Amino acid sequence: MSIRVYAGVDQGTTSTFTGLYDEEGRCVASARRRSATSHPRPGWDEQDGLALLAAIEDTVAEALARVEGGAELAGIGLANQGESVIAFDRRTGEPLSPAILWSDRRATEVVEPMAGTPQQHELEERTGLPLDPYFSAGKIAWMLRNLPAVQEAAEHLAVGTLDSFFIYHLTGGEFITDPSTGSRTQLMDLDTLEFDEGCAGAYGIDIRTLPRIVDTIVSEPLPTRLGAPLYASSCDQQAALAAVGGISAGDVKITYGTGCFIEANAGPKPRRPGNGLMPTFAWSMGQTRAWAIEGGVFTAATAVDWLVSLGLAPDAAAVSALAAGGNPGTMFLPSFSGVGAPWWRPGAAGVLSGLRASTTPADIARAVLEGVANRVADVIDAVEREQDPPEALRVDGGLSASATLLQLQADLCGRAILPAVNRDSTAAGVAGFAAMGAGELDLPGLAARAAFHPPVEPRRDAAWREEHRARWRRFVAATRGIDPSELEVSR
Numbered sequence: 001m002s003i004r005v006y007a008g009v010d011q012g013t014t015s016t017f018t019g020l021y022d023e024e025g026r027c028v029a030s031a032r033r034r035s036a037t038s039h040p041r042p043g044w045d046e047q048d049g050l051a052l053l054a055a056i057e058d059t060v061a062e063a064l065a066r067v068e069g070g071a072e073l074a075g076i077g078l079a080n081q082g083e084s085v086i087a088f089d090r091r092t093g094e095p096l097s098p099a100i101l102w103s104d105r106r107a108t109e110v111v112e113p114m115a116g117t118p119q120q121h122e123l124e125e126r127t128g129l130p131l132d133p134y135f136s137a138g139k140i141a142w143m144l145r146n147l148p149a150v151q152e153a154a155e156h157l158a159v160g161t162l163d164s165f166f167i168y169h170l171t172g173g174e175f176i177t178d179p180s181t182g183s184r185t186q187l188m189d190l191d192t193l194e195f196d197e198g199c200a201g202a203y204g205i206d207i208r209t210l211p212r213i214v215d216t217i218v219s220e221p222l223p224t225r226l227g228a229p230l231y232a233s234s235c236d237q238q239a240a241l242a243a244v245g246g247i248s249a250g251d252v253k254i255t256y257g258t259g260c261f262i263e264a265n266a267g268p269k270p271r272r273p274g275n276g277l278m279p280t281f282a283w284s285m286g287q288t289r290a291w292a293i294e295g296g297v298f299t300a301a302t303a304v305d306w307l308v309s310l311g312l313a314p315d316a317a318a319v320s321a322l323a324a325g326g327n328p329g330t331m332f333l334p335s336f337s338g339v340g341a342p343w344w345r346p347g348a349a350g351v352l353s354g355l356r357a358s359t360t361p362a363d364i365a366r367a368v369l370e371g372v373a374n375r376v377a378d379v380i381d382a383v384e385r386e387q388d389p390p391e392a393l394r395v396d397g398g399l400s401a402s403a404t405l406l407q408l409q410a411d412l413c414g415r416a417i418l419p420a421v422n423r424d425s426t427a428a429g430v431a432g433f434a435a436m437g438a439g440e441l442d443l444p445g446l447a448a449r450a451a452f453h454p455p456v457e458p459r460r461d462a463a464w465r466e467e468h469r470a471r472w473r474r475f476v477a478a479t480r481g482i483d484p485s486e487l488e489v490s491r
Contacts, residue, residue, distance in 0.1 A: 002070035003028065006438075007060055007228070008431025010079045010236060010424065011162065013037070013101060013258040014301070016055035018063045019427040020071060023440070025449035027422065028071070031062035038098075043105035043337075046098040049086045052162065053169055060226050073228040075221065075438050077430030078170075079236045080163035082184045085139045087150045090158040093169050096149040099162055100139045103259065103298060103337040107138030108346055110145070110203070119202040126196055128272045128279035129186045130344050134298070134337075136161055136185035141203040157209045161185065163233050164211040170224040177211045180235040183281040188213070190270045190279060216283040217437040231437030236426045237261045238282045241292060243429030244394040244420050245450035247443050252383060252390045254376060254409075255425070256399030259337075260300035262379045264387065266291040275382040276342025285436060288443065293386060295341030295379030299334035299350065301399050303368045306336075312361045319365050320402035326366025330354045331475050334371045342382040343476075351479040372399075373408040374472045380413050381469075392416040392455060396425040403456075410458045414465050417456040 005020040005028060012035075019030045033055040038046045056078075064071055083102035088095045100106070111131050114120050120131045129135055140159050143150045150157065158168070161184070164177045182188040182195065187205070189196040193213060200207040216238075221229035237255060241263045244253045249267035254260065263280070271279050273293045282290035304316050313319045331353045333339075338346040352367065380393070393415050399405055400419050410417045422428050432446035458465075 002072050003067070004074045005067070005071045006074055006431040006434045007063070007076045008079070008427035008429070008434070009056055009060065009076065010427040010430070011052060011056060011081065011166065012236060012426070013081055013103070016052060016059055017424055017427055018056070018059035019424055019431060020063050020067060021428060021431040025428065025432065027424075027428070029063045029066040030424070031059040031066065033059055037101065041106075045101040045104040047101060049088070049095045049099040049162070049165055052099060053166055056166060056170070057226065073226070075228050075231045075434040076224060076226060077232040077234070077432070077434035078163060078166060078230060079234050079239045079426045079430040080161060080166070080181060082161070082181060082235045082237065083134060083136045083139070084162050085136045085143070085160065086162055086165045087140075087143050087147070087153070087157065087159045088165055088168070089153060090156050090175065096153055096157070097143050097147050100143070102134065104139065105133050105337060105346060107133035107142045110138040110141045114202070123186055123199055123202055126189050126199055127186045128190050130278070132344055133346050134296070134340065137187050137199070137203045137205065140205055144204055158211070159205070159209045160211045167222070167230065167233060170226060171222045171230065172225070174222055175211045176214050176233070178216045178233050178235075179213055179281040179284055180216055180238040181233075182213045183279070184235060190272070193281070215285060217285045217433055221437060232430055232433035234283065234430050234433060237263050237294065238280070238292065239429030239433065240396055240425040241265065241282060241429070242443065242446055243422070243425035243432060243450065244396055245447040246394060247290070247447045250387055250390060251394070252380075253394040253396065256300050256372075256395065256397035256405070258301050260297040260372060260376055262295045262376065262383065263292045264294075264383050266293050273386045275385045276344060277379075277382050277386060278341065283433070285443070293383065295382055297334065297372065297375040297379065298337040298340045300372050302336055303332070303334045303350070303372065304399065307365060307368060312365060316399070317401065320369070320404045322362050323365035323369045324404045326360070326362035326364070328366070328370070330359055330363045330367040331472075332367040332371035333476060333479050334368065334375055341379050353475065353479070369402065369405045370408055373405060373412050374469070376409060377412040377469065380415075389415070392418045394418045394420065394452070396420040396423050398423060406456045407459065410456045411460040412465060412468065414458050414462065416458070419453045419456065421451040421453060
């Protein structure tokens with residue numbers, strides 16, 4: 001006998017994952033496709049937009065085929081990478097550029113000349129985001145300046161985050177995005193939740209080429225060629241926040257993926273945090289709205305994959321096991337794509353320090369995981385200057401399978417870590433949004449589905465933590481001239 005399911009599609013950086021969730025929120029089947037990333041130049045990260053679209057369709061079909069007894073697909077929710085962008089022909093949907101990923105740094109040449117100008121002040125005031133090539137606007141401006149196909153498209157040009165490209169194709173022409181994704185572009189006004197003509201103009205972008213911003217849960221379901229309507233579209237981190245139960249102001253989650261992103265629910269009113277953090281829109285469902293504050297660590301699983309590529313271990317699980325036997329002393333700054341919150345140094349590169357003839361592969365593996373955990377602790381410190389600290393930190397994502405990493409995180413933050421049972425929280429969250437759009441679920445009901453493994457408690461005392469964090473801050477300051485005292489301000 002067939003069952004009704006909602007598809008949660010997480011089109012992420014390293015893979016496209018589709019999970020099918022029944023009325024109780026259980027994942028009854030899933031499918032995944034790895035994504036191929038090319039690097040034409042150092043700091044450039046590209047993917048094939050049509051290949052990503054095909055992966056969405058393939059994983060939905062494959063997951064449905066895996067349901068024993070068959071399944072009725074009731075609706076779809078789509079989550080996207082956030083700041084990643086693409087240009088395409090509005091008449092045909094044909095890509096005019098590669099998909100330029102959030103981690104790509106080519107827009108440095110666009111944003112650097114804007115530093116210290118009135119444009120920078122206006123952009124940061126209206127969008128709440130620091131001037132950095134991480135955000136979509138600089139990437140779009142780079143395409144407009146450097147890609148002939150984009151320049152020649154004229155009135156037929158469409159540019160936007162990847163969700164707008166996927167939705168255009170899946171629905172047969174709808175060109176939309178949602179506020180959670182729009183808030184990552186440095187083009188959306190925080191107060192109006194619309195793309196701002198002044199911000200677009202600062203980057204030389206014609207606002208008419210951008211998608212229309214609609215609610216996270218669309219007011220009217222959109223028919224798709226996947227056999228069921230699209231009810232919801234969301235940025236990945238915000239969907240994950242809802243799925244791990246972070247629906248109340250002050251709730252904090254950490255997602256350990258390609259990068260590592262920390263989200264704190266900030267409640268129903270927009271916040272412009274200090275301390276190097278970003279305001280971001282969480283979700284909109286009619287009159288129900290939520291905001292969040294975020295800090296990103298741009299290198300996490302990427303660093304673990306790097307160790308695998310060097311032959312230090314066969315896979316991520318082996319890196320974690322290797323690191324458990326490592327000794328402290330070697331230090332690693334995980335910044336293959338620059339340093340994000342709370343310091344924002346786009347030119348920073350990774351640094352491995354403290355090497356001696358006696359340094360072992362286990363020591364290096366430990367340094368990488370400890371570097372990720374310290375960078376997360378940097379962001380958590382900044383969050384706790386903005387709001388009261390949570391009792392526990394909810395975590396998900398592939399690297400949350402590492403017991404070594406989670407113990408380091410608990411020790412360095414002095415907080416209990418709650419690992420989500422379902423590490424694919426983004427897909428679960430956006431599938432839940434779809435069920436909400438169909439009127440079969442509400443936000444508390446989605447949060448109630450969250451399940452966690454036993455908490456990982458800190459094993460180290462405050463004196464140990466203060467010593468290790470102080471040593472880390474000295475290391476970061478020495479490697480890239482980053483002065484941690486810049487952010488030592490009271491709440």
